[in-house]
Amino acid sequence: MTGILRKLHLYMAVPAILLFSVFFVLPLAQGINISLTDWTGTRPAYNYVGFQNFIDFFQDDRAFHALKITLIFGLISPVLLNLFGLIYALLMDLKLVGRGLVRTIIYLPVIISPLIMGYIFLIMLNSNGGAIPSILNGVGLSSLYKDWLASPHDAIWVIIIVNLFQFVGGPMIIYLAGLQSVPSEVKEAASIDGANYFQTLWHVTMPLLIPAIRINVITNIIGSLGVFDVIVSLTNGGPGYWTESLSMYIYRVSFEGQTGYATAVGVILFVVVLIPVAGALSLLKKADYDS
């Protein structure tokens, strides 16, 4: 019987493979080729410069800072997103009235463009009567407020928090989906055996959530290391270049006529994404075997 299914439908994968080849694989091959050149993006002529673009990257302070910002954001954000996403999901998994509505509301910020969410927070943080300083003022905590976005060291935290606020609904919904697939008999059996909520959570639920953790960690790391829109609207990379991420840096230098170099930095970003994802995957694989 498998014979029929083996022949059949193969052609149904063809449209996807075709589209993917033309609009992804082909330009990717060209892109890797361009990363080895000094192409300006406009002039037709270019020279091969070997790995010079990659060497240039590590000698450029601004590029190195962008790499640092990308790593700070790209490693802290996924941790926070997963932690809060899991806590929210556990709360929504309790049999509380109205949890469906609250779940829908918490996911709602995800549907706004990050660009606009950034502008909204810019308005809320405005020192001149924005909602956040006003609230702090109202509860007598105005001393806590400062112009975080103007401070080189604080601005990145504002970006991390705004991003967390906007996208926590994503991991939450995946953890909820994971919690749905934990059979209630298993949890009941644990509680009959005398386990409390947290013991059941740690020893019974968490191991079964590993597929959900895996998909959340991977997609969050990939998304966070490519962070772009929310920085554009909140700080536009400032003050100075303090909050410029690697994707912003690439975007800017490619418009400054350094297309070959910008593409090489793109290749570096790819390696930067790959290392933590590979690390997270092997850790989770280990956890999978242990349980």
Added chain:
Amino acid sequence: MKKVVLYIIMIVLALVSLFPFYILLFVALSPSTVSMSAGNFLMTEIDWSNLLHAWQRSKMEIALKNSLIITAGSLILIVLFSAGAGYVFARVNTWYNKFIFNFILFSLFIPGIINTVPLYSLLRKIGGINTHWAMICLIATGALPFSIFLYMNFIKKLSREIEESAIIDGCSEFGAFWRISFPLLLPITSTVIILNAIAAWNNYGQAVFFLQSQEMHTVPLAISRFVQSYGADYTMMGASALIGLIPVTIVYLSFQRFFVSGLSAGAVKG
């Protein structure tokens, strides 16, 4: 008592999530003479004409039309192509299918920026700059890896006996998929539609590159112009953002019923 605390936490979370939407409403609908500088953010006056002005100044009808065409077009490609490919990868377990599937999935790690410049040259050669169809193809291509992954996982859990018996009863191979299996894919199709409708509707990074002509502006481009080219006009930005939120909110609310169950079967059961 414990329950009361949990309910309070839940309500606070919901209010916090809604707060930026309230700020957006305030900015969008307050008369331009009212500002938050008084530290007062209770909406007392509502000026609906802001919406009209934003509509006219951002040429919103053009932006909405373009965004609708691009979003709907890419969703159709995404659903049909990913369901088809996911079906093949789930059902036919040959080494080359595994290889192609893993290769497509692996592409998720590759930053789009490497491709952007070569894509620009490619699209210029084939006349795709400032066109709906090229943008549809680009968005669909970007969405394929994750969507195929979701469909494949979901289809693996569907029984193949029904399809096989349909084929024995004289159904064509494609018919077995289209009439028997595809309707059963509703939960995962809803999930794929929600995730990708949001991404396509809000697509900014690629639209900036490939849709530079005024006539081809999409909703995010129209909104961002109020902040970038006219100096920051937050009233107009807010009002146009509010208009632009309506279609995607409708899509989200109509498909969210299956969201969790779709993800449950498509993403988190290995």
